[in-house]
Amino acid sequence: MPHNRLSAGFLYPGYSAEDEYPAIERALGGVSLPVVHTLMREDAHRVDALLDIGGADVLGEGARTLRAMGVKAAVWACTSGSFVFGWDGAAQQVAGVREAAGVPASSTSFAFVHAARALGVTRVAVAATYPSDVAERFVAFLGHAGIEVVALSCRGIVTAAEVGTLGRDEVLAFVAANDHPDAEAVLVPDTALHTVSWLDELEARVGKPVLTANQVSVWEGLRLASGPGGLPPRTGLGRLFAVPATVPAGPAEQGAEQGRHT
Numbered sequence: 001m002p003h004n005r006l007s008a009g010f011l012y013p014g015y016s017a018e019d020e021y022p023a024i025e026r027a028l029g030g031v032s033l034p035v036v037h038t039l040m041r042e043d044a045h046r047v048d049a050l051l052d053i054g055g056a057d058v059l060g061e062g063a064r065t066l067r068a069m070g071v072k073a074a075v076w077a078c079t080s081g082s083f084v085f086g087w088d089g090a091a092q093q094v095a096g097v098r099e100a101a102g103v104p105a106s107s108t109s110f111a112f113v114h115a116a117r118a119l120g121v122t123r124v125a126v127a128a129t130y131p132s133d134v135a136e137r138f139v140a141f142l143g144h145a146g147i148e149v150v151a152l153s154c155r156g157i158v159t160a161a162e163v164g165t166l167g168r169d170e171v172l173a174f175v176a177a178n179d180h181p182d183a184e185a186v187l188v189p190d191t192a193l194h195t196v197s198w199l200d201e202l203e204a205r206v207g208k209p210v211l212t213a214n215q216v217s218v219w220e221g222l223r224l225a226s227g228p229g230g231l232p233p234r235t236g237l238g239r240l241f242a243v244p245a246t247v248p249a250g251p252a253e254q255g256a257e258q259g260r261h262t
Contacts, residue, residue, distance in 0.1 A: 005019070005030060005031055005032045005228055006030065006031045006032070006072065006222055006225050007031070007032040007033075007034070007069075007070070007071045007072050007073075007225060008031070008032075008033060008071060008072060008073040008074070008075060008218070008221025008222050008224065008225045009034050009035075009036065009066035009069060009071035009073070009074050009075070009101070009221070010033065010034070010035045010036070010074075010075050010077040010137040010217060010218075011034075011036055011038050011059055011062040011063065011066070011074065011075070011076045011078075011097070012035045012036065012037055012038065012077045012191065013038050013039075013077075013078050013081060013191075013259040014037065014038075014052050015035070015037065015039035016191075016192035016214075017191060017192050017193060017214060018022075018035050018037070019194075019212040020194060020195070020196045021035045021214065021218065021241060023196055023197065024196055024214070024215075024237065027196075027234075027236055028222075028234055028236060028237075031222060032071075033218060033221070034066070034069055034071065034132060035046060035077075036062045036065045036066055037062075038053075038055055038058050038059065038061070038062040038101060039053075039058045039061075041227055044218065052093060053078065054076070054078065054081035054084065054085060054093060056093070056096050057157055059076055059093065059096060059097050059098075059100070060096060060100045063096075063097045063100035063101040063105075064100050064101070066101045066103075067100065067101045067102045067103070070091060071101070071103060071225070072103055072104075072224075072225035073103050073104045073105065073221045073222075073224035073225035074097055074098070074101035074103055074104075074105045074106075074221070075105065075106050075107060075108065075111065075217050075220055075221040075224075076093065076094065076097055076105070076106075076107040076108065077107075077108055077191050077213075077214070077217040078107070078108055079108040079109055079112070079138065079189040079190060079191060079213050080085045080130060080134055080137075080138070080189070080190070082107035082108055082109040082110070083109040083137050083138050083140075083141040083189075084134065084137055086137075086140075086141070087141060087144040087145075088262060090107060090110065090141070091110075093107065094106055094107050094110065096122075099117075102223040103224075103225075104225070105224070106220045106221070106224060108213050108216060108217045108220075109141055109189075110136070110220070111211075111216040111217050111219065111220035112142070112187055112189060112211060112216050113141075113142065113145040113212050113217060114216075114220060114223070114242050115216040115220070116142075116145075116147055116185065116187075116211065118208055119184075119185065119211075119239070119240065120241065120242060121147070121184045121185045121209065121241065122146060122147055122148060122182075122184065122187065123146070123147075123148045123150050123182055123183055123184050124142070124149055124150065124183050124185050124187050125149070125150060125151040125152075125153075125178060125180040125183035125185075125186045125187070125189045126138060126149050126151070126152045126153070126178075126186075126188075126189065126242045127153050127174055127175050127177075127178040127179075127186055127187070127188050128137065128152065128153065128154050128188075128189055128190070129154075129190045129192070129193055130154060130189075130190065131154060132152075132236070135154045135189075136152070138189055138202045139152055142187075143166050146194055149203075150180050150182045150183050151178065151179075151180035151182075151183060153177075153178035160206065161239065171193065171194065171195055171198060171202070172198060172201060172205055173204060175188060175202050175205070175206065176202075176205045176206055179206045179208070183208070183209055184208060184209070185208055185209040185210065186202075186208065186210045186211070187210075187212075188208075188210065188211065188212040188213050189212075189213050189214065190213050191212065191213040191214050193212070193214075195210075195212035195213075195214065195215065196212070196214055196215055196237065199212065199215060199236075199237050199238035200236065200237075200238065202238075203238055203239060209238065209239040210238060211238070211240060212238075213245045215237060215238060215240060215241075216240065219231070219240055219241060230244055231244075232244075241245055
């Protein structure tokens with residue numbers, strides 16, 4: 001990849017909405033967002049399957065591939081396959097990716113925390129495609145970071161493949177129906193779901209920031225890759241990309257980037 005490009009690499013389980021990464025790459029310009037597909041032995045939003053998807057052996061192999069590509073940051077682009085390990089387990093997972101990739105690393109779950117923090121958001125609604133037992137683990141993860149979930153909705157879809165087939169009208173309706181008056185933002189946690197082409201529409205519909213999994217994953221990767229200079233504001237990808245990518249220091253930052261917790 002060209003050396004003058006800001007490059008962040010992504011470990012993506014299986015195949016469903018991976019086309020969002022080249023779409024964001026085209027929208028931003030001047031960045032490189034390579035995707036490495038990691039092993040998914042079973043496509044299921046079930047705790048046991050998710051623990052396997054996010055296993056150290058699977059991610060280590062993918063991270064070493066990213067290292068060979070020369071990326072400047074690495075992100076495990078799977079929300080459920082990170083938060084299902086709990087806060088400390090997700091931090092250890094990221095530490096393993098960082099070690100294998102040799103660059104700053106994070107995961108989609110920590111990206112949601114950092115994105116909410118960058119926008120000053122502490123109360124959210126969660127519109128989850130997952131079954132409720134999986135979604136509740138995301139609520140607990142956010143709670144560890146001091147983010148209160150004022151409303152949780154679960155669509156109950158078991159496979160990423162099915163999530164990937166949802167189109168614009170379904171996504172807009174799903175997010176709008178599951179907003180809450182007390183929420184400062186709506187979080188949509190599934191990298192299998194297509195959302196990035198409709199981010200501005202989603203935010204216009206609910207009148208507040210909407211944070212979606214592939215959006216925050218790319219933001220996080222580029223934020224880490226850009227270093228102290230930060231990521232310059234961009235338009236067309238929701239309010240998250242329109243603000244300077246600075247995140248107040250806190251346990252989430254330490255957990256995601258260093259594998260430490262306080």
